[in-house]
Amino acid sequence: MTLDRRTFTRTALLAAGAGIAGFPNISNASSPAPRIRATVIADAATGRILHRTGECTARFGPCSTFKIPLALMGYDAGILIDAHRPAWDYRPEIHRASRAADKQRTDPTSWEGNSVLWYSREITARLGMARFQSYIDRFGYGNRDLRGNPGKNDGLVNSWLMSSLLISPDEQLQFVRRMLAHRLVSPRAHAMTEAILPQFDGAGGWRVHGKTGSGSLKNANGVYDDKLPLGWFVGWADKATAKGGKRRVVFARLMAGTGMPDGAGGPNAREWMLREIARLAG
Numbered sequence: 682m683t684l685d686r687r688t689f690t691r692t693a694l695l696a697a698g699a700g701i702a703g704f705p706n707i708s709n710a711s712s713p714a715p716r717i718r719a720t721v722i723a724d725a726a727t728g729r730i731l732h733r734t735g736e737c738t739a740r741f742g743p744c745s746t747f748k749i750p751l752a753l754m755g756y757d758a759g760i761l762i763d764a765h766r767p768a769w770d771y772r773p774e775i776h777r778a779s780r781a782a783d784k785q786r787t788d789p790t791s792w793e794g795n796s797v798l799w800y801s802r803e804i805t806a807r808l809g810m811a812r813f814q815s816y817i818d819r820f821g822y823g824n825r826d827l828r829g830n831p832g833k834n835d836g837l838v839n840s841w842l843m844s845s846l847l848i849s850p851d852e853q854l855q856f857v858r859r860m861l862a863h864r865l866v867s868p869r870a871h872a873m874t875e876a877i878l879p880q881f882d883g884a885g886g887w888r889v890h891g892k893t894g895s896g897s898l899k900n901a902n903g904v905y906d907d908k909l910p911l912g913w914f915v916g917w918a919d920k921a922t923a924k925g926g927k928r929r930v931v932f933a934r935l936m937a938g939t940g941m942p943d944g945a946g947g948p949n950a951r952e953w954m955l956r957e958i959a960r961l962a963g
Contacts, residue, residue: 716938719850720954722961725861725917725929732961740823740847741935744894745796745947746915747841752793752877753860754816755804756870764790764877769803776802790877793892796947802838810837820865822856823848843896843905853915853933861917861931881951883918885959891916891932893947898937911937912946914954918962930962 719735755761768788771778776799778784783797792800805813810827817825826845829836840846848856863871875890883889894913900906914934919927936950 716940717935718937719935720932720961721850721854722930722932723854723858725858725931728858731930731963735850735935737850737933740849740852741911741913741937742843742896743823743841743846743848743853744843744896744911744913745798746853746892746894746913747846748793748796748801749860749874749878749892749915750816750820750822750856751801751804752789752874753820753866753870754808754813755789756873757816757866758808758812760804760807761789761873763873764788769800771799775799789873793877794879796893798842805837813837816866817846820856820859822846823852850933850935853913854931857915857917857931857933861929878916881955883955883958885920887918887920887958887962889916889918889955889958891918891951891954893951895947897946909938910941910946910949911935912941912948912950914947914950918958920962928962930958932958932961 717736717739719737719739720732721730721734721737722732723730752761761767765788768786770786771784773784776783778797778799782795783799785791787795787797787800791797808816814825814827817827824845824847826847827836827840828845829838829840830844833839836845859865860871860874865871878890878892881889881891891914894911894915896911897905897907898909898911900909912935915932917929917931919929921927932954934950934954936946936953941949
């Protein structure tokens with residue numbers, strides 16, 4: 682296990698200062714922009730930590746990694762049917778989107794693969810706040826706070842987007858581990874969620890399943906800044922063993938602040954993990 686113990690003090694300070702919108706409080710003009718890196722990997726079956734470095738206990742908005750628990754909710758509630766149903770049309774009068782990938786008919790598989798926000802909001806709207814909160818409480822997901830932005834009553838459609846709902850890398854990893862153990866909802870909802878998540882080839886023969894998430898940190902003036910991107914990559918990875926078995930690990934990777942290409946938070950975290958998975962998983 683790799684563990685940088687010098688990060689615990691820094692983590693505690695970050696966790697204490699994490700405030701508005703789930704990011705470290707850096708609204709003081711004299712505060713430098715943060716540079717945050719955190720990675721945690723564990724054996725899926727036993728929970729044994731294989732690698733842990735950085736601010737793994739500090740909470741941030743889950744952004745599009747929230748599509749993992751949201752798929753569980755959608756399938757369990759009967760809103761989602763299978764890998765390609767329901768397929769909903771993009772409606773420009775209702776759905777605000779700028780990417781070409783968003784402006785097309787979307788089904789559960791393309792929703793996860795293209796990270797389509799309006800599809801997520803259609804699911805939460807059909808759930809309603811009471812069921813939405815019930816699932817979040819059942820999952821023990823992060824701080825469980827679905828209130829959304831102060832005074833806007835938008836928790837049903839925005840709480841996971843740099844708003845009230847916060848989760849740490851440690852908590853992301855534990856959530857994925859519980860999901861893979863099929864301990865959260867119906868067996869079919871677990872199986873379908875696992876089936877539609879994007880898959881990638883990682884170094885050393887690892888097959889990686891996971892979801893990215895992208896956002897921004899606030900700058901010294903308290904404004905979200907695209908030059909301070911936040912990126913998640915959360916999921917699990919499998920590898921065949923020489924004896925015909927299979928190893929499985931779960932992971933969460935967070936990168937935020939300086940030192941990442943503008944607007945490339947989630948993809949950057951994913952590419953880093955795909956390159957490093959063999960070394961970190963051992």
